Amino acid sequence: MINIFEVNETNKMIEKENLDVRTITLGISLLDCVDSDLSRVNEKIYRKITHAAKNLVQVGEEISREYGIPIVNKRISVTPIALIGGAACKTPADFATIADTLDKAAHEVGVNFIGGYSALVSKGMTSADELLIRSIPMALARTERVCSSVNLGSTKTGINMDAVKLMGEIILEAAEYTKETDSSGCTKLVVFCNAPDDNPFMAGAFHGVTEADQIINVGVSGPGVVKTALEKVRGESFEVLCETIKKTAFKVTRVGQLVAKEASRRLGIPFGIVDLSLAPTPAIGDSVADILCEIGLEYAGAPGTTAALALLNDQVKKGGVMASSYVGGLSGAFIPVSEDQGMIDAVSAGALTLEKLEAMTCVCSVGLDMIAIPGDTKATTISGIIADEMAIGMVNQKTTAVRLIPVIGKTVGDHAEFGGLLGHAPIMPVNQFDCSAFVNRGGRIPAPIHSFKN
Known part of the structure; x- marks a missing residue:
């Protein structure tokens, strides 16, 4: 149990030393949203996210008020979209419509960011992976809250240098797409080696396929x-x-x-x-x-x-x-x-x-x-x-x-x-x-x- 001394000490940390809970991140599996029809994929994704996260921001604000603990961000992470859109998306533009849906859902429920516009390509790329990666500059330029990540290597598989080469080009393209705002699109794009499945921090958060249907992860900072x-x-x-x-x-x-x-x-x-x-x-x-x-x-x-x-x-x-x-x-x-x-x-x-x-x-x-x-x-x-x-x-x-x-x-x-x-x-x-x-x-x-x- 937390005693009164710890409560007082924590209050001091919050008031004078910038202690905060940086994020409550709700992880949502979208595996049940897979469909061969793109419009149905987008409909299922929007419906699932808005239903699962409908109370996330409200609950975060209630906890913050009741305990006096600043909770800076409320966020969502989803299953890597390359896995979800693979059956329906035939072009990078198709994948970008899913980014639009994620952004629309994030605005609807009021979260700061939504992560998981992602591909896991440490050993090789499927056609869906490559299409998603090539859509990233377009997707980040036309959305506000979507974050993207690509896992390029791991200790177990080595480093996919074809994907490393491609990401150098994609980062430059994302910079060009958002050059009017100091290439800010790149602030929402991260590449990984050994990316964890349960990271609550952006821009690298995604909901790993080993995770439960929904999960609450919290990131603290002090x-x-x-x-x-x-x-x-x-x-x-x-x-x-x-x-x-x-x-x-x-x-x-x-x-x-x-x-x-x-x-x-x-x-x-x-x-x-x-x-x-x-x-x-x-x-x-x-x-x-x-x-x-x-x-x-x-x-x-x-x-x-x-x-x-x-x-x-x-x-x-x-x-x-x-x-x-x-x-x-x-x-x-x-x-x-x-x-x-x-x-x-x-x-x-x-x-x-x-x-x-x-x-x-x-x-x-x-x-x-x-x-x-x-x-x-x-x-x-x-x-x-x-x-x-x-x-x-x-x-x-x-x-x-x-x-x-x-x-x-x-x-x-x-x-x-x-x-x-x-x-x-x-x-x-x-x-x-x-x-x-x-x-x-x-x-x-x-x-x-x-x-x-x-």
């Missing part, structure tokens, strides 16, 4: 809480530092567990997982980079950054798993550039480069996230960056991801504005040496030797 706790042990040993992070992560996860259980009870939908990721925002005092500075770095990106991030990520997981029986999703520290003012400051100071961020992704929860790059970056260069990140995930048996934003018409020294939780970002330089001969080889990078577990 970088400001961790930083405030570490201020009290400044100069202490690593043992004290680690214990402090673990205890703080435990408290943050307890809040998520409470909200998840209550949302599950009120909606009559099973509780899935709590994702205990430290997800920053552009707000001052809500930064993962600031935690790294509190650990002892002048800026994120200074020597020692990867070690500090590894420590932080591990202690967050250790503390969180003691607070909830079902921890899942990504769970750890996110390092998006545009969504973290400390990261933006580090880039602006010259302390943080794309190469250092890549090194940091070896030990963090996600990968190269919300990074704005010059709009004239070649598609093969983007594919090369993706391939590097997929390799890190594959070899280290962890989730990695890439969300790059080539901002059309802008270059290094310029700034991109995305607004809200997506923030703003300086345009970062990209290595200009060519990798096209590598990217254009075609085929698959095989799984590493340690993937053979059977």
Whole structure:
């Protein structure tokens, strides 16, 4: 049971340290919406989502009011649409009509985002997968709340380099489609290695085929809480530092567990997982980079950054798993550039480069996230960056991801504005040496030797 001391402590975290529940995400299986007729597919999808999620926003707001816990977003994730539309969709434009339906349903029930305009192609692409992928730029440009993801590799299967090459082209095309808004379409598109089935965070959320018909997943976030706790042990040993992070992560996860259980009870939908990721925002005092500075770095990106991030990520997981029986999703520290003012400051100071961020992704929860790059970056260069990140995930048996934003018409020294939780970002330089001969080889990078577990 949560006692009065914990309640008072939690209230302080909420009022002064930016603690929030970042999202309640309702996962919905659309497998029963498969049909050979496209109009019936769209009708079934709209009907199922609007029925299943009709009370989601209301319940989230009620819990927030009653417990005094900010719940920033209410979201939906659905079964990867490449699986659902395959029988009915014959062109990319056909798939885009499903994106329209998802967006319409999201508006109807009032959620912030809906994820699952996705394809899983780590070993190969079906014709449906390729059609969906080619529809992504069109779909993201004409919808407001739809998020898209593509899983390109895994430890078990290797990396689908044909899909990696294609996604470099698709990301550039999505940037071009939305160039009037600083290529904002790319902020809703992420590529993965080892994508989890139960991630509640956007843009990568989808409802995996191993999940129940409906499920409630909650994502908590508290970088400001961790930083405030570490201020009290400044100069202490690593043992004290680690214990402090673990205890703080435990408290943050307890809040998520409470909200998840209550949302599950009120909606009559099973509780899935709590994702205990430290997800920053552009707000001052809500930064993962600031935690790294509190650990002892002048800026994120200074020597020692990867070690500090590894420590932080591990202690967050250790503390969180003691607070909830079902921890899942990504769970750890996110390092998006545009969504973290400390990261933006580090880039602006010259302390943080794309190469250092890549090194940091070896030990963090996600990968190269919300990074704005010059709009004239070649598609093969983007594919090369993706391939590097997929390799890190594959070899280290962890989730990695890439969300790059080539901002059309802008270059290094310029700034991109995305607004809200997506923030703003300086345009970062990209290595200009060519990798096209590598990217254009075609085929698959095989799984590493340690993937053979059977």
